[in-house]
Amino acid sequence: xxxxxxxxxxxxxxxxxxxxxxxxxxxxxxxxxxxxxxxxxxxxxxxxxxxxxxxxxxxxxxxxxxxxxxxxxxxxxxxxxxxxxxxxxxxxxxxxxxxxxxxxxxxxxxxxxxxxxxx
Amino acid sequence: xxxxxxxxxxxxxxxxxxxxxxxxxxxxxxxxxxxxxxxxxxxxxxxxxxxxxxxxxxxxxxxxxxxxxxxxxxxxxxxxxxxxxxxxxxxxxxxxxxxxxxxxxxxxxxxxxxxxxxxxxxxxxxxxxxxxxxxxxxxxxxxxxxxxxxxxxxxxxxxxxxxxxxxxxxxxxxxxxxxxxxxxxxxxxxxxxxxxxxxxxxxxxxxxxxxxxxxxxxxxxxxxxxxxxxxxxxxxxxxxxxxxxxxxxxxxxxx
Numbered sequence: 001x002x003x004x005x006x007x008x009x010x011x012x013x014x015x016x017x018x019x020x021x022x023x024x025x026x027x028x029x030x031x032x033x034x035x036x037x038x039x040x041x042x043x044x045x046x047x048x049x050x051x052x053x054x055x056x057x058x059x060x061x062x063x064x065x066x067x068x069x070x071x072x073x074x075x076x077x078x079x080x081x082x083x084x085x086x087x088x089x090x091x092x093x094x095x096x097x098x099x100x101x102x103x104x105x106x107x108x109x110x111x112x113x114x115x116x117x118x119x
Numbered sequence: 120x121x122x123x124x125x126x127x128x129x130x131x132x133x134x135x136x137x138x139x140x141x142x143x144x145x146x147x148x149x150x151x152x153x154x155x156x157x158x159x160x161x162x163x164x165x166x167x168x169x170x171x172x173x174x175x176x177x178x179x180x181x182x183x184x185x186x187x188x189x190x191x192x193x194x195x196x197x198x199x200x201x202x203x204x205x206x207x208x209x210x211x212x213x214x215x216x217x218x219x220x221x222x223x224x225x226x227x228x229x230x231x232x233x234x235x236x237x238x239x240x241x242x243x244x245x246x247x248x249x250x251x252x253x254x255x256x257x258x259x260x261x262x263x264x265x266x267x268x269x270x271x272x273x274x275x276x277x278x279x280x281x282x283x284x285x286x287x288x289x290x291x292x293x294x295x296x297x298x299x300x301x302x303x304x305x306x307x308x309x310x311x312x313x314x315x316x317x318x319x320x321x322x323x324x325x326x327x328x329x330x331x332x333x334x335x336x337x338x339x340x341x342x343x344x345x346x347x348x349x350x351x352x353x354x355x356x357x358x359x360x361x362x363x364x365x366x367x368x369x370x371x372x373x374x
Contacts, residue, residue, distance in 0.1 A: 025361045031308065032358045036350075039357070096196050103195045 002052050002067045010049035010071055018042040037085055041078040048074065134241050140167050141216045142233070143207030145200055145290075146224035147174040150183050153224045157187045160222065163230040170210050171224065174203035180224075200290070201311035208294070208302040220293045228291040232331040236293035239327055246324040248293045249316070250331035251286035268352055272313050275359060280320040285328060287313045297324060307358065310351045314358050321367045 021038050024030035048055045048071055059070035142160050146153050157169055171184040175197030184191045192206055204221060211219040218240055222228045232250060239245040253273075272287040290312055294302065301322060307314035319326055 022361065022364075025357075026364050032354050032361075033309065036354065036357070099195045 002055055002071070006068045006071070007049050007052055010068075011046060014042050014046035014049055018046065034089070037078075037082050041075070041082065044078065045071070045075055135166070135237070138217045138241065139215065140164075140218040140220065140237070141211050141214070142167050142169045142220045142222050142230075143204065143211065144169065144171045144184075144189075144222055144224040145174055145203040145207065146171050146176065146180050146184070147197065147203070148176045148178045148180060149224040150176070150178040150180045152226040153180055154183050154187055156222065156224055156226050156228075156230065157184065157189050159230040160233070163233055167220070167233065168216075170207055172203045172207045172210075174198055174200070199309050201306055201308045204290075204311065205302060205306035208299050208306065211299050212303040216299065217296055218293055219299050221290055223290055227333050229332060229334060232291070233293070235329050235331065236291070239329065240293055240295045244325075245327040246295050247298045247319055247326045249286065249289050249326060249328050250291035250333075251289055251328040252331070252333050253285035268348060271352070272355065275356070276313060276316055279317055279359065279363065280326075282320070282326075284316065284326075287316055291331060291333070310355055313355050314362065317359060317362055318367070321362070321365075323367075 018039065021030065021035055021042060025032060025035050048058070052067075055070060056067050058074075059065070059067040062070065062073075064070045064073065144153065144156065153171060157171075160167055160169060169187075169189040171180070171189050171191045173181045173184065173191060173193045175194055181191050181193050190210070192210060194203065194206065198206070207221070208219060218237060220233055220236060222230065222233070228250065236248045236250055239248045253269075269286065269288050273285055276287045277284045292312075298319060301319065301324070302315065305318065307318070316326055
């Protein structure tokens with residue numbers, strides 16, 4: 001069984017994470033679409049920290065002898081997923097940035113052509 | 120038409136002559152329907168100017184729209200419906216329009232109904248008017264999943280804005296200058312209609328619904344597929360919930 005103090009610490013950490021996410025969305029520094037994965041992470045950690053039986057069952061099922069390790073394995077897994085998600089977001093942003101720069105260059109050229117014509 | 124009805128129509132036309140108005144058509148891959156919609160709008164209201172916001176189409180949407188003589192804003196890549204519609208509002212603000220009407224380029228909104236959306240704004244009864252499929256007199260058929268989502272949002276939004284709202288996802292809406300200014304600066308992402316209604320009310324502006332008849336889409340699919348609808352529902356619910364804890368400054372007067 002998970003030591004009581006581990007459960008409490010993990011639950012407090014999860015609640016703090018959730019509160020920080022909430023405040024970031026509220027103050028518009030984080031868009032909802034990028035917050036969903038974080039919220040899921042926070043919620044899963046919180047539920048497993050509080051519901052000690054479920055954590056033990058999960059540890060058993062995947063063959064981890066010490067349940068608190070399962071909590072941190074799961075937390076790392078979620079962090080990995082969030083990072084992967086961000087990699088896809090960065091790829092998309094970089095594509096869009098390229099498109100923007102190209103359109104700007106073409107636009108500048110068109111503008112200059114028009115200006116030389118009127119001179 | 121009876122004499123009295125003619126009177127009303129004439130009075131409305133007189134009121135409209137001083138009002139500069141524009142239809143905003145967000146369009147993504149709508150080459151088959153966009154020209155037809157533009158033509159119908161011009162038939163219904165020749166003085167209504169038109170701007171098509173091409174949201175990263177890979178077909179000939181822009182060229183078809185340009186050929187009709189409408190203004191076309193071609194986004195460099197797909198921004199999603201929220202970003203596209205907001206671009207239209209920014210155009211309307213920059214060009215000093217008094218009223219902007221959102222009309223889908225896929226033909227599901229009947230331009231003949233635009234006059235009914237303008238009426239409450241001209242009379243000063245509302246800042247934004249939404250054409251609804253559900254209020255008395257409207258007609259709507261759709262998949263069960265969509266209807267469940269629409270009714271759920273309707274119930275939640277009605278609670279938040281303390282006013283009966285039947286169709287929060289309708290993109291057939293008319294906005295006055297105050298709303299144009301607000302939406303040009305602050306418009307939700309992705310799936311914006313539900314949040315836009317709430318944000319508007321929380322800024323102290325008035326929204327009303329008008330029943331309209333909507334048609335089955337001429338071409339294209341709904342931008343909301345079955346898989347994505349759950350994600351959108353969760354996202355919009357989260358946005359609505361957190362929106363409750365935001366503070367909104369009081370209405371923006373013309374500077």
